[in-house]
Amino acid sequence: MADRKPIxxxxxxxxxxxxxxxxxxxxxxxxxxKLQESGKPFLVLTNNSIYTPRDLSARLAGMGLDVPEDRIWTSALATANFLKSQRPGGTAYVIGEAGLTTALYQAGYVLTDKDPDYVVLGETRTYSFEALTKAIRLINDGARFICTNPDETGPSTEGVLPATGSVAALITKATGVEPYFVGKPNPLMMREAxxxxxxxxxxxAMIGDRMDTDVVSGLEAGMQTVLVLTGLTAPEDVERFPYRPTRVVKSIADLIDEI
Structure with missing residues (x-):
């Protein structure tokens, strides 16, 4: 690692x-x-597509963390950018929340359930049977299937929740069509960030708490990777993967002096 350039x-x-x-x-x-004082470029990334960057900035501010909205990059933004590059001015049937619908509107997309170019599945806490049935029928009729992220579960104060990847699996089972996942671990999200x-x-450098999303996508995008042990990964889990992070640290606090 000694020949790596300074971060x-x-x-x-x-x-x-x-x-x-x-x-x-x-x-x-x-x-x-310290990051903001340094003037170095940085982004906070999340696979969660529920909230807009403005929403997330406000939520973080409520916790005492100062992150401007233009320093937040979500899987919803990455998905909207991807669709804009693939089919500018296209149409989509969307299952998701304001973070995703706002990003698609800003990318010039029309949201419709009438012969859309894409069915786009994002995170929501209120998946409806009616909406899923509509998505399945549209995909069977030829709509392309896009998913913001592959996470199968997400955290909550009550415990794990089924997430986008789990719902995507249901749609795939019903249609036989696999989605294209834009968010981590797709390195596309990293390159756009x-x-x-x-x-x-x-x-x-990419800092994350998961080997199977944060570390692998950072590695495939050509970045240094730092795994922190304050999330979902324990030290013994690292050895189970065929790739390694550049570094493993206990927490984000161990990186303050490196900025």
């Missing part, structure tokens, strides 16, 4: 790195403050 840009996951179950992780506030931040992969 000039930082990408960091949100849940498990900066916050845990609605509470800031010790050191997160200081890490973010780097472009948004004005950063370069050879001098950037």
């Amino acid at each position: 000039e840009s930082w990408l960091t996951d949100m849940d498990g790195v900066l916050i845990h179950e609605g509470t800031p992780i010790p050191g997160a506030k200081e890490f973010l403050r 780097l472009n948004t931040a004005g950063a370069h992969s050879e001098t950037a």
Whole structure:
């Protein structure tokens, strides 16, 4: 690792790195403050497509964490950018919340259930049987199937919740059609984040708490990767994977002095 260039840009996951179950992780506030003072490019990434960057900025501010909305990159934004690049001015039937619908509107998409180009599945806490049935029929009629992220479960204060990947599996079972997942671990999300931040992969680092999303997508995008142990991954889990992070640290607090 000695020949790696100094880190000039930082990408960091949100849940498990900066916050845990609605509470800031010790050191997160200081890490973010030092990042902003340094002037180095950075983005906070999340596979959660429910909220807009403005929503997330306000939620983080309520926890005492200062992250401007233009420093937040979501799977909804990555999905909207991808669809805009693939089929500008297209149409989509969307199952999701404001974070996804707003991103698609801003990308110039028309949301409709009449012969859409795409069925786009995102995160929501209110999946309806009627909406899923509509999505299945539209895909069977030829709509392309896009999913914001493959996460099968998500955290909550009550325990795990079924997430986008689980619902996508239901639709795939009913249609025989596999979705294209845009969010992590697809390195596409990382490359778009780097472009948004004005950063370069050879001098950037990705901080995350999951080997199967954060670390692998950072690695495949050519970045250094830092695994923190404040989320879903225990030290013994690292050895189970065929790839390794550049570094493993206890928490985000261990990185404050490196900015």
